[in-house]
Amino acid sequence: MFETFCQRLHSSKPFVTVEITPPHGASMDGVLEAIKASGLQEKVTGFSVTDNPLARLKMSSILSAIRVQQRFGKPVIATMSMRDRNKLSLQSSLLGANDFDIRLILALTGDPAKFSDQPEVKGVLERDSTLLLSIIYRLNNGFDYSGQPLDPAPRPIYPFAVSNAYAKDMKHLQKRMVKKLDYGARAIITQPVFDLDNARELLEIFEEAKGLSVRETAKEAELILGQFPVVRARTATFIDDKVPGITVPKAIIDEMNLAAMDGAEKEREVGFTLSKRIFDEILALHPKVHLMTHNRFELCANLMKNIV
Template structure:
């Protein structure tokens, strides 16, 4: 299939990294409603280019000032201090050869991909496909475009995916979609022809050269990658495990993006549930009479990974919103109590308490995944907040 866009945004290598035992970080973007999207892209691109060292320098300067507040001031000339410094040549050489992980300088070096939302919580936003194409070209990073079955039927979705393929957009996060009643378009009606399983099968068939109507495509598409979503919590954990197994058996999946994780136990359960589901699907596909499609799904999904959702909660109001409005999310009671108490002491203190709680989860995810976690960072477009955790 000829392309209007021949640029390689590194989608294939991105998927290889996700499937391997390597750290991965994506950042969620929700295009602004109205205004100049180019200005939004420029703001994100500017943040990507900022040095991560600048925050550390500011922090060190602040710590130094705080420490020296009560200390007696010295007037020793800088030249004398340098003359007396006991820094050997070998020490300098060691400092210059630190591991690559410590040489990351910008957010751009840290973020592997962006995920563009599709009117989350049924709140009206610009087209996720068109926005993803623009963001991918502007930021020169792979975009994973969110698509839901809520607003379009299968014919529209299949056609849009084909069109996006010609413009270099090849990775999609398949969703059923949030209920219309949660959003701000009360007069709209949800389509919900089926759930996200059908959207995953549409992508599978396009990769096999078959359109929605069962007819062969005139020429092959560039490889399309499908991602799925899973809740991070359920009152019935068995239902979560069942959903993972059903999605693995349905179609190829690169990875599961989870809703925000706020407890280590939730992350542990999802990792165990995924591995258990892989084993069950593999046993099922080994039985006689199983379709070739299911066998192919099993083979492809043996490397399917979990990408943990991470949402820093910096206020009691946001914690309550996530608890009450975001399905499949669990906020520990400890968080609610600490943030509510901190809110009475001022916004700055409340923010620090929220950062401390969120950093614990960040560290738990790193420790749980042997310091090579796969994390999806969500913060309502506040990309600068990521610097607090790097």
């Protein structure tokens, strides 16, 4: 399953993953039924599962990933945040996930604990996400982080990393890409991209980053362009103002605000048309896309309607 997933990632065919946010509750059943009702599991290459985004309490990303993968038989990228775990916990979680065949891991530093909805939460943060990438590198060679051999050794783990989509100094962003490739990332998923110029620039600096990396695996690394379909003006404003690392162009916010003045139906119509255009254009430019929609699976299915 994972070999096929990686082959698709390296091919010229459309590669689309969809992000799932686990519930603030003790069952994934509602999320799984919503995915099934949309038929999305028949369209996507795989799924990803978030890990307490914005430091707000959700069900375990790894346990949720197990449910999704077992239910739909599609590879699932499990997010692991450095904010909530030390070296011991990270290794323990990776080994347990491996036994359940959760082997696609997205390494995140994690949103700051100050955003949490839980009182007096403190981040662990022994280091940034490169620590998790270096742990995965050691596990893939049959050793724990201290150098002790593992018996049995885990099956291969495929590490993913993230990148902002825009920075005032794009060379600084490129340096961060190089660092993650040096630590063994097989693919980098960007924050949402909203225009083709931004997408082209990201692809250009990523190709340069691959050449600058000291790691042999960087030569085959891929960039996956994030997409966040915006169908409500309020959502566009919120993610631009409140979500770290995401910038929504003012032109899109203005167009959505004008549409909202003509009612909710017009707002949704304009938002979907905008989102579909951006999705189609970016997929045509670079057929590797990661959709983030806050569990709006029907919206994802509609965006992907014409994709075989």
